[in-house]
Amino acid sequence: MKKQQSIDFARLWGYSVGFYGVWIAHIGRQMSLFDHLDASPMSIEELISITKLYPAAVRAWCSAAQAYRLIIAKNGKVQMKKQMRRILVDKTSPDYLGGQFSYLALRSLDYGAFEELFRSGKTRKTMSTLNAVQQATEWDHYAFLAAARRHKKLHQLLLTGCRLLDVGCGTGSMLDKIHKEYPKSSLVGIDTSAKAVAMARLIARGKPITIIKRPSESMKFANEFEIVFLGESLYTMKDKERVLSNCWRALKDYGTIVIMEGLLPKSKHNSAASQLIMGMQLDFALQGQMFMNKKDIILLLNNKFSKTRFEDLGGNVYLVTATKK
Ligand SMILES: C[S@@+](CC[C@H](N)C(=O)[O-])C[C@H]1O[C@@H](n2cnc3c(N)ncnc32)[C@H](O)[C@@H]1O
CATH class of the missing domain: 3.40.50.150 (Vaccinia Virus protein VP39)
Structure with a gap:
């Protein structure tokens, strides 16, 4: 019983970590931080100077992205590993998840609206829908062409x-x-x-x-x-x-x-892919x-x-x- 409790605890803790993982990945894409690090390894100060972004925010992002192993530090420089490039930067890769992270981040802001949906069934279009959908469907486009x-x-x-x-x-x-x-x-x-x-x-x-x-x-x-x-x-x-x-x-x-x-x-609960679409149902319900x-x-x-x-x-x-x- 105790062991099961700790497994469940770790799983649910992971959901909170995953929530931030989505944001860190989305910000890295939106602010072109991944693109710069993909082009060449550089120090955090060089990244700040090239991007001209607010230094404290870039430093916070770099340390979070390292903690989440989206980027790595080597010899005083931060960089992206090859397999991360395929997942986060290369839109033509079958492993590409970058757009999905941006979709989730852009589309899931309207938490207040859920109260109305559950109390009265009121649905709505969220402000960022078009942008969010564009990010998500890029994967579909390349998958269709393939x-x-x-x-x-x-x-x-x-x-x-x-x-x-x-x-x-x-x-x-x-x-x-x-x-x-x-x-x-x-x-x-x-x-x-x-x-x-x-x-x-x-x-x-x-x-x-x-x-x-x-x-x-x-x-x-x-x-x-x-x-x-x-x-x-x-x-x-x-x-x-x-x-x-x-x-x-x-x-x-x-x-x-x-x-x-x-x-x-058909079987709804036993894989991460199924869990994602099952969870996404709430977001869809909000849009009717x-x-x-x-x-x-x-x-x-x-x-x-x-x-x-x-x-x-x-x-x-x-x-x-x-x-x-
Ligand atoms: C999720 S988006 C997909 C867009 C596009 N097919 C793609 O893959 O990027 C769904 C699109 O269907 C359009 N749509 C919804 N209802 C429609 C209707 N009754 N007739 C034509 N288009 C519609 C929306 O305006 C939106 O652009």
């Missing part, structure tokens, strides 16, 4: 040049990445957020990318696209059946729908949103699509592909 390269049909279509519709395209950075890798394809993005659409239009300028501001529930495309893509957007949409029916109509015969989403696991599971997706796709396939990309994020019946 999965597309492995997926014969998608890769061939995109390579030779096809039309792709991105439903809930946000700030358009996925479309920009697709364009860079597959310049022969022509791309259309649709989103409801005026702020996101304005940013997406800037990115799209001079490229074969069209951005439309409109809810996907009322899009009217018919028989136009080889690929319809929904990246972390279906869960936000109120009338999912209508959206998928519109996606079906937008696709050409035998076109492919691609849904990339974090899905709730819910994660789906595989069954929900199968039911939504059932009538209109065939050959539904789930590819586990890690961290409970799935790439779901299906063909227009």
